[in-house]
Amino acid sequence: MTVNDHPLLQGELRLAGRLDGRFFDLLAALALTGSLQKAAKAAGYSYKGAWLVLDAAQALTHAPLVAKATGGAGGGGTRLTVEGDALLAAWRELQSRHAAFLHEQAAWLATQPALDALLKRMSMKTTARNQFFGRIAGVNPGPATTTVRVALDGGQEVTASLTTPAAHELNVKTGKEALALVKSSEVVLVTDFGGYKLSARNQLAGTVSRVERGAVSSLIGLTLPGGMVVTASVTNDSVDGLGLTVGQPATAVFKAYAVMLAVRD
Incomplete structure (x- = not known):
């Protein structure tokens, strides 16, 4: 040690x-x-x-x-x-x-x-605003692409899509600790699906808990059941168009290929 x-x-x-x-x-x-x-x-x-x-x-x-x-x-x-x-x-x-x-x-x-794992998660430094900690719940390998499901502490799941060689290098296995990293710019907020279904694998429903307006864009915090927060970077025009306000229900949507996976050795 x-x-x-x-x-x-x-x-x-x-x-x-x-x-x-x-x-x-x-x-x-x-x-x-x-x-x-x-x-x-x-x-x-x-x-x-x-x-x-x-x-x-x-x-x-x-x-x-x-x-x-x-x-x-x-x-x-x-x-x-x-x-x-x-x-x-x-x-x-x-x-x-x-x-x-x-x-x-x-x-x-x-x-x-528990404390040891928390400190080790905190030690990772990255520009990605969204860092979802969980354990790998499933691995679906393919010839070129492997999808990995990460079960989060709040009960939700995040799916990552990575190349199969990268999955082998990370040694992804069910039960291992993992961090799913997603840039805020990759997150799309949906307030009304209008009867449509989206192809994006990751769709996390929650409640708008923060609207931090900037000169051109805003950072929107979406709190999920269980307390985890997803941050999205949204243009001010979109904020106004959707009428985003604190307390409003919304869904954070992002594609599986937008998720970067980090797996502890």
Whole structure:
């Protein structure tokens, strides 16, 4: 178990709220090279910036952290003082303890499957506004195309259509956790079918819960039974034409090929 298994479980170590890892990289490089110019470059500071951060740190510690050496066989340079060495050693020990603490919490999370799964879902970053979590309820493979049904927590289903090679690569199997990703621009809202049936596989009925109007288009939130929300990007003309208002029943419609599937290993 590593902390990286839980990208949301992170903690940045700072001393006095200001001295961070980059500052201590500067001290470590300085101890190694004896040259502030080389140490600044290694830690990503300018020479002037390195002196400024050292001055700020010394104002916090009320003790000199570096000392200049002049002349001698080495031609002078900059070294850590006793206080600087002690501070760097303390930082390294605190880093070790901090990492051990995070590993301990990650191990505890592994014993909480529901919370663990929630955090892992949250760790995925994507521009798709609609991210439907569920489990694969059915797989229908074909020579070129495979359709996958994902059962959502609210009782609805989302169907995705993907190439059969992609389905093999994802190793889609019934019962596996999956995320169905759909861009808001792919969602069509229907308020009245007028006696017609649509060919789109995904038709999720709900209630308009949000109308966020922009200069050209609006974001419409449609709450499904169970509380899941579908977001659609709709032109303002369409909003006006449909008379979309909060509390109005509507159906979110999108084709199966518009669904991108993400499956946990």
